[in-house]
Amino acid sequence: MGKKFYITTPIYYVNARPHIGHAYTTIVCDTIARRQRMLGSDTFFLTGTDEHGQKIERAAQEAGKTPQQYADEIATEFRKLWQRMGISNDDFIRTTEERHKKRVQELFRRIRDNGYIYKGHYTGQYCFSDELYVDGAKPGDPCPLCGRPTETVEEENYFFKLSAFQDKLLELYANPDFVRPETRRNEVISFVRSGLRDLSISRSTFSWGIPVPDDPKHVIYVWLDALANYITAIGYGSTHAGAQAAFEKYWPADVHMIGKEIVRFHCVYWPAFLLAAGLPLPKAIVAHGWLLFEENKMSKSRGNIVRADSIIEVLGNDALRYFLLREVVFGQDGSFSFDALVQRYNADLANGLGNLASRTLTMIGRYFAGEIPTASPSAVDNSSGNAIAEAAQTVISEFSALFDQFQFSRALEVAWSLVGAVDKYIVENEPWSLGEKQDEASRARLAAVLYTSADAVRIVAALTHPVMPESTARIWAQLGLGDIRKFQLSTLQWGQLPGGIQLGKVEPVFPRADKSTIERMQQMENEGRAPAAAPVAEAQATSQPVPSPAEKLPAAASDGKITIDDFAKVDLRVGLIKVAEKVKGADKLLRLEVDIGAEVRQLVAGIAEAYAPETLVGRKVVIVANLAPRKLRGLESNGMIVAASLEGGKPVLASFLEDVPVGARLK
């Protein structure tokens, strides 16, 4: 085995089912891990799930489950999806596992023993969605990360002396490889330069977490808990010799792959925790952009979350992997759409590599009885064949350099330049005409042309095997080369294809996708969404103020759009909350009295878990004023308050930036 290589995905928060965004991060890491294995590195690839925190506790409660049941279900979905997708992770860590909990406590102890943890008092604003304290915010101020209103919390907490690490962190960022890409590095530098305050690293207002050692009233801050997975999974803090040896071998990580929204936690807090514990730092933290759906951010409330399942079912794992790595410029936001997926699949895979492989191998079958021809040096020595050989050598080195700089899209573009060059070469040399002739010179040229094409196919297959493991393995076997996993990528060069070997069974690897492909995937998505949407719709019936589109939009046109007249039927008004109080026996409900200009209405709204009654009085909100009255817990509700419905079910009230008069109509 060569050098070691350790790569991690973020561990995924179990507040949401896996979607294509999670798949993207995991596929990128899987591709890198596979390439490292092919290069002979002793590779360890880690993924897992992040399962603690108040958000999970709340979501579980809403779903009528224990937090552990809730986490078990979602963690299982992640694990099963990665299996279906052929992800090659070496371990799957869950933060609710015993091994993790014990080792996190060990990390906490060590940081405390080193003098970087103290007890203090905190009053301030907190974003429950991001599990983040917001320094300097006033009650009701929005969270700087997600824009949701912060909530006031008051706690006695353990604090981490983050302020002690400001200079050391800035020194660290001087290394341009530590945080990538450059834009994220600059963000982090300016955040740290603006000054670091000590960080509260325990909570006592809820219990779903890992208890602080020797003070179990407190649980450890979910981010300290979660980030530690990168070391606990490989044995940090274990008393077993084997685990300790694994930690010694694999730590520090070579790459922490993350999404751009969690840069601060990984590039500021995590290295500071490690420095405080006296542990080595990761070599690189690499942030990718967001995967959008048709240019929009995917979200549950938009109903546009795409799952990987339908795509892998219809087009296969490799199509999704290739598309994501080729289409998204790594580090920037990328857009997913079924149209683009199918277009890319047909152009690059079905008509590109797939077609080149199948026509080359079919002709070898026809003209050389399925035996790779041996190209004599004089026959190979023609200028166009030489040009292909040279191009292939260049592609091998450029692909590798680009790939190792995380420029996957460019790397694949370079590999496909070889596919394009060989296509052109075949057209120019007309092997089908050469095949009609029996003279020796024509036979020799035919052999040279087909050998050149076949060796180019072999090189593209070897380079892109980490990206498309299944289909390149099939191409490799069809070339008669056996098991691609045994190939040492570092030895790859032109001309290694042995003449005289017999081809395997030749079959198309990427069948062309037609229009029905998109329809099938979309249909599966729609079917898949229904069960996911059900609990939300159910919650809406009793508590959520947002109408479900199917039930509220009358006389929808065939394309799902409504006319302006339809919209005008909904009387939306600005209201002022005069009275807000809890409803006895209903945790989620508040009774409100809302002034809508002409009258004061009583409303019952399912927002009690998101808003304390006293914070609502005097607030302006949006009311659906002409909704038929209904009874909730014996109270008549005359209208509905409008709110955004977020993941995890938490409502956020619609409001105005400018001052608006009470009773004004929205239209």
Ligand SMILES: [Zn+2]
């Ligand atoms: Zn937030």
